[in-house]
Amino acid sequence: MDTNLPAEIVYQRPQAFTEVTTHYCPGCTHGVAHRLVAEVLDEMNLRERTIGVASVGCSVFAYNYFDCDFVEAAHGRAPAMATGIKRVLPERVVFTYQGDGDLASIGMAEIVHAAARGENITVIFINNANYGMTGGQMAPTTLPGQKTTSSPLGRDVEQMGFPIRTAELLATLEGAGYVVRRSLHDPKNIRLAKKALRLAFEAQVRGLGFSLVELLSTCPTNWGLSPLQALHWLEERMIPVFPLEDFKVSPALSQLRIS
Amino acid sequence: MPRELLKGNVATAEAAIRAGLEAYFGYPITPQTELLEWFSERMPALGRTFLQAESELAAINMVYGAACTGARVMTSSSSPGVSLMMEGISYIAGTEVPVVLVDVMRGGPGLGNIAPSQGDYNQIVRGGGHGDFRPIVLAPASVQESIDLTVLAFDLAEKYRAIVIVLTDGSLGQMMEPAELPPMQPVKRRQPDWAVTGAEGRERRILSSIYLSPEEEEVTNFRLLQRWNQIEANEIRYKEYFLDDAELVLVGFGTAGRVALSAVRAARAEGIPVGLFRPISLNPYPFEAIKDLSSRARAMLVVEMNSGQMLEDVLLAVSGKVPVEFFGRLGGMVPFPDEVLAEIRRLAHEPVAPNGNPRRSWMKRMAIAGN
Numbered sequence: 246m247d248t249n250l251p252a253e254i255v256y257q258r259p260q261a262f263t264e265v266t267t268h269y270c271p272g273c274t275h276g277v278a279h280r281l282v283a284e285v286l287d288e289m290n291l292r293e294r295t296i297g298v299a300s301v302g303c304s305v306f307a308y309n310y311f312d313c314d315f316v317e318a319a320h321g322r323a324p325a326m327a328t329g330i331k332r333v334l335p336e337r338v339v340f341t342y343q344g345d346g347d348l349a350s351i352g353m354a355e356i357v358h359a360a361a362r363g364e365n366i367t368v369i370f371i372n373n374a375n376y377g378m379t380g381g382q383m384a385p386t387t388l389p390g391q392k393t394t395s396s397p398l399g400r401d402v403e404q405m406g407f408p409i410r411t412a413e414l415l416a417t418l419e420g421a422g423y424v425v426r427r428s429l430h431d432p433k434n435i436r437l438a439k440k441a442l443r444l445a446f447e448a449q450v451r452g453l454g455f456s457l458v459e460l461l462s463t464c465p466t467n468w469g470l471s472p473l474q475a476l477h478w479l480e481e482r483m484i485p486v487f488p489l490e491d492f493k494v495s496p497a498l499s500q501l502r503i504s
Numbered sequence: 505m506p507r508e509l510l511k512g513n514v515a516t517a518e519a520a521i522r523a524g525l526e527a528y529f530g531y532p533i534t535p536q537t538e539l540l541e542w543f544s545e546r547m548p549a550l551g552r553t554f555l556q557a558e559s560e561l562a563a564i565n566m567v568y569g570a571a572c573t574g575a576r577v578m579t580s581s582s583s584p585g586v587s588l589m590m591e592g593i594s595y596i597a598g599t600e601v602p603v604v605l606v607d608v609m610r611g612g613p614g615l616g617n618i619a620p621s622q623g624d625y626n627q628i629v630r631g632g633g634h635g636d637f638r639p640i641v642l643a644p645a646s647v648q649e650s651i652d653l654t655v656l657a658f659d660l661a662e663k664y665r666a667i668v669i670v671l672t673d674g675s676l677g678q679m680m681e682p683a684e685l686p687p688m689q690p691v692k693r694r695q696p697d698w699a700v701t702g703a704e705g706r707e708r709r710i711l712s713s714i715y716l717s718p719e720e721e722e723v724t725n726f727r728l729l730q731r732w733n734q735i736e737a738n739e740i741r742y743k744e745y746f747l748d749d750a751e752l753v754l755v756g757f758g759t760a761g762r763v764a765l766s767a768v769r770a771a772r773a774e775g776i777p778v779g780l781f782r783p784i785s786l787n788p789y790p791f792e793a794i795k796d797l798s799s800r801a802r803a804m805l806v807v808e809m810n811s812g813q814m815l816e817d818v819l820l821a822v823s824g825k826v827p828v829e830f831f832g833r834l835g836g837m838v839p840f841p842d843e844v845l846a847e848i849r850r851l852a853h854e855p856v857a858p859n860g861n862p863r864r865s866w867m868k869r870m871a872i873a874g875n
Binding site: 292293294295296298299305308311312313314315316317318319322325326327328329330332333334337354355357358 | 569595
């Protein structure tokens with residue numbers, strides 16, 4: 246038997262990913278989302294010319310996990326901060342990483358206007374249907390009837406309104422070049438999410454305007470579910486409310502083939 | 505450069521451009537809007553960045569982001585808009601990045617009005633945003649000084665990695681008078697060793713205002729305080745008028761100081777030995793200089809376009825050594841020199857109560873009901 250087969254590395258830590266243990270809860274999909282972003286930065290060789298903007302929420306420490314320059318924004322203001330950076334460093338790649346409370350509640354004005362301006366930045370938007378860091382309160386993305394620590398009887402839409410479909414909303418704006426929703430609940434969808442993230446950064450590199458990937462994510466701790474149950478809950482409960490679709494794809498991107 | 509007839513807001517904006525401003529982000533609000541409009545035309549023409557933000561909140565956070573790259577950046581607004589900027593000002597201070605803010609104050613609280621006021625002294629000088637830090641605050645009293653202090657503001661911001669606020673008002677912003685602009689400086693992108701520009705061939709850099717462990721936050725707060733000690737040692741600015749033999753000393757900043765100067769000149773013509781002390785740096789405040797004056801003067805009169813906010817600082821500096829009186833106009837009203845002159849005459853001819861409450865006795869004189 247020939248034992249001298251050349252070794253081939255088929256899987257390793259992305260270069261753009263730092264070697265530290267994350268602070269995320271077991272079963273949380275933030276780690277998956279982080280890894281996908283790092284892989285895309287590696288594949289596109291962008292690490293050294295990328296500036297990330299972390300937000301406020303569970304991903305507040307995202308800057309610890311990416312081996313690129315980073316700033317930390319005030320709650321909801323990451324798109325404004327990213328705008329400031331991108332406008333003075335237009336040749337750099339700028340991305341924000343925001344949760345649903347940050348982006349779709351307190352930062353709704355900043356994200357809408359960044360998209361409307363066609364700000365040439367990439368936004369990674371984590372939708373896990375609650376405020377994770379503060380302990381699981383109702384978010385703008387909380388499902389009707391969903392129990393949270395601030396909607397203990399379930400979200401009553403008569404009193405608390407309806408979930409916001411952020412990707413659909415932003416896709417109506419002319420400045421948006423790429424706006425899609427994906428999910429992180431199984432390997433197939435993770436691969437689709439990766440491809441979407443790649444296209445979002447391709448959109449920025451090509452100057453096609455605002456790009457955003459909404460990623461449906463799990464929050465086992467605050468949902469009170471096991472990691473596996475949480476993945477099922479996402480699939481069964483969230484996807485019907487937040488469909489996984491392409492809402493806006495610039496024609497220049499739709500012809501792009503990513504291997 | 506030749507002297508030109510310039511409007512305060514336009515002169516301030518053009519001074520910033522000539523000081524090498526690389527990017528401006530702002531939002532319209534009266535009586536500041538001429539700054540925004542001037543930048544909107546001039547900055548793109550010079551190949552520099554101008555952006556009208558969706559709110560003051562967004563504007564200050566855009567400035568925050570741009571400042572993190574090491575670029576020379578600024579924004580401007582007026583009182584209600586500056587209230588919205590408080591969040592960003594605190595983050596800028598906590599991240600230790602240089603930013604210049606021009607605040608063209610107007611009457612308040614609330615929506616108030618668009619007339620000149622000094623009602624935001626406490627808001628700006630006492631902090632500007634949450635947390636344990638001190639902003640540098642400069643108060644011009646003429647169009648020329650608006651130009652000069654705006655240029656200085658950038659140098660101080662970069663020297664101390666701090667937020668510098670040029671605190672002016674609707675009167676100075678809207679008035680036109682002859683002034684000289686500085687020569688045009690090119691945009692010079694500094695490359696400070698903290699700037700976030702992409703980790704090309706170097707270790708990554710992180711700019712943040714978060715220090716989750718109290719021990720680290722304390723170290724940061726101490727660092728800010730040490731820097732503030734240097735600022736206090738180096739950056740106190742004021743102007744003195746007719747103080748050599750003055751028995752009565754007026755203290756006023758900005759427009760109120762300027763009106764007070766007219767009154768002082770008129771009183772001097774009447775032979776009254778009165779002078780004016782005009783603080784230019786409101787933070788750091790010239791406590792020592794006022795303390796020195798209090799050992800020479802017989803009495804002091806603080807003149808403000810608010811209900812006596814800087815008055816508290818003068819009282820602190822004087823520490824009861826001489827009587828301090830107060831005269832103010834509020835709500836967007838600018839005092840007439842004659843009103844201040846009447847106060848000077850009264851103080852020159854009547855004995856001054858040594859330990860009165862200056863605000864209450866002023867209200868009594870003004871015959872304001874409920875006092």
